Amino acid sequence: MMVYAVGDDAVIIDCGLGFPNPWHHGIDLLIPDISALSELGLRLHAIVLTHGHEDHIGGLPFLLPQLKLPVYGTPTTLGLLEGKLEELHYKGDLRPLPELEPIAVGPLRIEAIPVTHSIMDAVSIAIETPRGYIVHTGDFKLDMAPLDGRTTALHRFASLGDAGVVLLASDSTNATRSGSSASERSVGPVLKQEIAGCRGKVVVTTFASNMFRIQQIIDAASANGRRVAFAGRSLERNSAIANRLGRLSIPSGIMVDIRQCKEIADHELLIIATGSQGEARAALARIAQNQFPGIRLGEGDLVLFSSSAIPGNERSIAGLFDHICRRGARIRHAGQAHLHVSGHGQGHELKTMMQLTRPRYFYPVHGEYRYLQEHRNLARQTGIPEERIIIAENGQSVVIDDRGIRHGKGFHAGAIFVDGQARDEVDTMVLRDRRTLAEEGLITASVIINANEGAVIGQPELTARGLLHQEVREEALEEARTKLLAHLEGLEREQLTDLEFLREDVRIWLRRWCKRALQKRPLVVAVVIGI
Ligand SMILES: [Zn+2]
The missing domain is CATH 3.40.50.10710 (Metallo-hydrolase/oxidoreductase)
Structure with missing residues (x-):
């Protein structure tokens, strides 16, 4: 997801989703955290989509109802998005994005330029600014003989270059591969x-x-x-x-x-x-x-x-x-036979894009840091001076003005974790708990209290899961039970009648005991029941 602003008027380009890492237990998807968007003080006019891959449109079913902006896309892209929105019974304001024909989006003028990629109808986006065009390539390769005959509009990139491109933001996915991708x-x-x-x-x-x-x-x-x-x-x-x-x-x-x-x-x-x-x-x-x-x-x-x-x-x-x-x-x-080709341009194609557009400033995007860096090296090889190239990561803004290009202020740009089946947002606390559960197990204590008299009824009950070997479990828990009871009996009556205090006290006691006696930090759940 990128936001381009000319003055205070802005468009969002793409709104994708990411996939979780192994430590994101039970998380199916990551979507952009857009909470900072309202703090940027921009007038957002639309979302413009480059193509229909998940990492470019997958966040919209979650975020479009919040953003409530019109969405522009080419036929295949909108077709894929429509399907996703229908599942949620959400319609959205979807508008066709013509190719090679500038359209007005609020006060901004944008143009979609056909490119080839591993999905139909992919486009680059050009945005007119008083300083020249911003060209956001989106994902692309230069397939000179695409199956549907819809070639990359090289001539248009060249004519934008003639008119003056102030910024080229280009796909870095295959920047570390030299040569050209196969058709x-x-x-x-x-x-x-x-x-x-x-x-x-x-x-x-x-x-x-x-x-x-x-x-x-x-x-x-x-x-x-x-x-x-x-x-x-x-x-x-x-x-x-x-x-x-x-x-x-x-x-x-x-x-x-x-x-x-x-x-x-x-x-x-x-x-x-x-x-x-x-x-x-x-x-x-x-x-x-x-x-x-x-x-x-x-x-x-x-x-x-x-x-x-x-x-x-x-x-x-x-x-x-x-x-x-x-x-x-x-x-x-594909390691044994030529059964697959990538949809992303390699070194030669990326340099061709630079030469066609001849940008004043270059901004490698879409890829991990080392790819961005490699893409910067390619740009330098084509003659773009170092000081006109900028690398920015998520949450970092880039400013172009009379003084040149530089990093602007940073903003919060994290991810929201989504538990796909429930379609629920999961906060970092839940994620931390899941991680603790997976790595350290769980221990619970329940204590019954006579809330009037402030007295413990019976013995605390302790259970553990994924924490202790079966043979030592009963013995260890018995020891904890005895010690916890002794601890509780040492508390003041006032403390024993404050169930909220007591719950936290039991939790902390148990956590310390696990650390001391077992050298473990499981998820600790304390239940205190007052009768
Ligand atoms: Zn793609």
């Missing part, structure tokens, strides 16, 4: 060839948003006389959107409902499945464990990974590979 088109023949070598069922997994890839998989299946079934809700949903927009060309009679697969001979069947990242609930994980109704994976079958591993998912994918191998099926992945 999406180059994957097709390899898919065809791999499928031809299989006598059994073929399962192909890929990113469900890449309709170019889906098209090529369908074409490869068709060339090999196979029918195609989709396994996975997001595939069905996304292909329905692309179909409705007339962007998929599906040979008639080739598609078959996944529930009818068992009626088709293995050598005449190809299944496109979600779950290339090893997601536990996705179709491929279930197929790999023979848990998907009507599909049995076995000897002679082939699973093609037309995908790459998103960093952090390697272990889940390795687990998925094991399941597939146990079924006796064969795996082919």
Whole structure:
């Protein structure tokens, strides 16, 4: 999510979501914390979307009802967003974003410029300012022969460069790779060839948003006389959107409902499945464990990974590979054959973008720090002087004025944790508790008090989970029980009748005991019941 302001008038570009790290227990999604947005003193006029990937639109179902701004996007992008908003029964003010045709957004003028990427209808955004154009590339590559013939509008980037680009904010994802990315088109023949070598069922997994890839998989299946079934809700949903927009060309009679697969001979069947990242609930994980109704994976079958591993998912994918191998099926992945290309431009493409736009200032965006740094090095190689390049991380503003480019004031820009199933926001306290539970376990104490007399009734009750080895547990808890009772009996009557005080006192006592006696810091829950 980026905010561009010309004076006080501003637009938001993209509003994505992130995925959790292993220590974000039970968290499914991270969305931008926009609490600082109102403190910036800007007049926000719209959200403008570059493309429909989750990390660019996924935050909107959560934040749009709060932001209440019109959203501009190209057909595929809006189609994907509409689907997400419908699930929440929220409509939103969605407006078409024409290409190569400036539109007024409040007092600002913006223009969408077609670029190629691993999703249909991706655009860069140009914003007019009194100092020249701001060009925000969004995710892009320079695919010179895109499957849909919708090429990157190189001529427009060049003419913006002629008119004067004050700032180029460019995609850094593949800045550490030299040369150029291969065309999406180059994957097709390899898919065809791999499928031809299989006598059994073929399962192909890929990113469900890449309709170019889906098209090529369908074409490869068709060339090999196979029918195609989709396994996975997001595939069905996304292909329905692309179909409705007339962007998929599906040979008639080739598609078959996944529930009818068992009626088709293995050598005449190809299944496109979600779950290339090893997601536990996705179709491929279930197929790999023979848990998907009507599909049995076995000897002679082939699973093609037309995908790459998103960093952090390697272990889940390795687990998925094991399941597939146990079924006796064969795996082919992008490390063995040219089954995948990236959607992000590499060194040569990034430098081409700089040369076309010839920006006064350069701002590498979208990527971890080392990618931003590498992108800066590329910019210097194209002749942009060091002092005209700026790197800013989340929560850091960048100012361009008569004095040049520099960091402006910082602001709070954290993430909100979302527990996806409940669609609830989870605060950092909950997250801390979950982490403690996972790493240190749980101990609880309940104490019953005669609230009138200030006397302990019976013995405190202690239970522990995930904390102590079974053999030592009873002994340790017995010791704690005796000592806690002695501690309680040493308290004043006044303290024993103040249940709120007592609860905190028991909690602290137990926490200290765990630390001293067990050298552990579990989550401590104290329950005090007054009768
Ligand atoms: Zn993208």
